[in-house]
Amino acid sequence: MSYVEQRGKNSFRLNVIIGYDEKGRPISERKPVKAKNKTEAKKMLAAFEAEVNSGNYLKPTEITLKQFYPKWIEYVEGNQTPATRASYIGIVDKRILPKYGHMKLSSIKAMHIFNFVNDLKKDGRRLDGKKGKLSKSTIRNCYKAFHSILQCAVDLEVIKSNPADGVKSPKLGKGKTDVYSKDEIKLMLEKLERMPLKWKLMIIFAFTVGAREGEIAALEWKHIDTKNNTVSIEQSLTDEFGLNLKDTTKTERDRKVKMPDALSALFDAYHKQKTNDKNIVSYDLGDSEEHLFIFSDLNGKPIRPDSISQWWRRFTVKNKLRHIRFHDLRHTSATFLINENVQSKIISSRLGHSNIQTTMNIYGHFLEEADEGAVEHFDNFLNKKHKEK
Incomplete structure (x- = not known):
């Protein structure tokens, strides 16, 4: 048995009953979703029910960063310019997933983001083999990419808050002032x-x-x-x-x-x-x-x-x-x-x-x-x- 609950404007919760406890109370898997109307939410419910019954459903609290990654790529399409999206995907692939991909989203804290940014400031962090440190803009883009994937998890109600919000975005410094004559x-x-x-x-x-x-x-x-x-x-x-x-x-x-x-x-x-x-x-x-x-x-x-x-x-x-x-x-x-x-x-x-x-x-x-x-x-x-x- 499955059903849809309306939680607010364009906000619904999908419920799939997977059994009953010893007192006869239903045990449900639940998933919050955004939909234009209840008809659209019911279509989502059918897909959610099939996922639960197939045994492939993973509770939000158990989802790792690597498992959530494909959902983020789908989410940002159309919300970012192609160049920005490609840049962020490269950063997540090469810098973020190797270190944090195994972690549950619910376990990532502000301290992890802080350590990630500070580590980027050290020598030897360039991926092109050249000597020297990463530019301030590259470090800032790495932070923004990490923030983006975590914010997506917040928007989809997988986690309650974005731990990257607790870390200030790296500053670029003042650019050179140039003017036209x-x-x-x-x-x-x-x-x-x-x-x-x-x-x-x-x-x-x-x-x-x-x-x-x-x-x-x-x-x-x-x-x-x-x-x-x-x-x-x-x-x-x-x-x-x-x-x-x-x-x-x-x-x-x-x-x-x-x-x-x-x-x-x-x-x-x-x-x-x-x-x-x-x-x-x-x-x-x-x-x-x-x-x-x-x-x-x-x-x-x-x-x-x-x-x-x-x-x-x-x-x-x-x-x-x-x-x-x-x-x-x-x-x-x-x-x-x-x-x-x-x-x-x-x-x-x-x-x-x-x-x-x-x-x-x-x-x-x-x-x-x-x-x-x-x-x-x-x-x-x-x-x-x-x-x-």
Whole structure:
């Protein structure tokens, strides 16, 4: 005998009775599942019952990391870019399973993750035979791969919590700040004229507003006010462990930023284009809300932040532009305003920095250069006055 229990919205529990105890009470194997409706859950029940009756069913508490591995591969398909998925699979195959594959998922603790990350920092951990230590980005990706497979186990209710959450993600360190000059900005804008409106809008938005990848991906039409030339930046999208929407930005500081007329016109044109294509579709990221993302696919699903950087690299290479990181367009925005003698407080506000000291720390050397240029105006003025005498 088998039956389905509804536990919540799209949440069910499958029950298969395998016998009775001495008091006549049923002994059941149970499995929590996610399904669109009860009909779909009943189909899952039939498969679950067949698995239990065949003797191949393994209770969640007994599942090892290696046994769970195929389920994780199936789970992340479509939730990660092909490149990310391939990278994570390679890491799990070569670094994680050899050490932890035999362990039960329920036995893996935060200390195991901590030891795993610390061991990667030692000499001799490269797999290519070269001397030297692993890069910070490689170590961070190894952590993310381990986090991903454990988070999948949480999502499928095999374990209650992710032990990797108890270990901080390894930091990459500060990347080199590089910016475009005015001439390079002009060249970039010329090349963008030949690009689809979506990408032209996105890149110009990044330059003029100084927005981050995650903030751009999370933009919804409700955040744009082309009549008053403003955009509200109040949420961010991350794809580190699947698409997740944060109600606040990286610095947890919402901001309303003025846009140039030309940018507002691009937003209006893009809205018209998407309306004509019937491509303004709502999307639920799993937070029970409907979102109208600006940069979305035909199903309304938002663009992944890492896809923006990938497109930017291809664009710069194809058009023979000097390549800087996509994030450096944000720095380019700030230095452009500095060189136009815009007040530091205004720049800080546009970028969403928690305080002006953050702006000074990042752009201090650019501000010093602009200050030297300002002094020249005084020198010219005073020298002129001296000659008049």
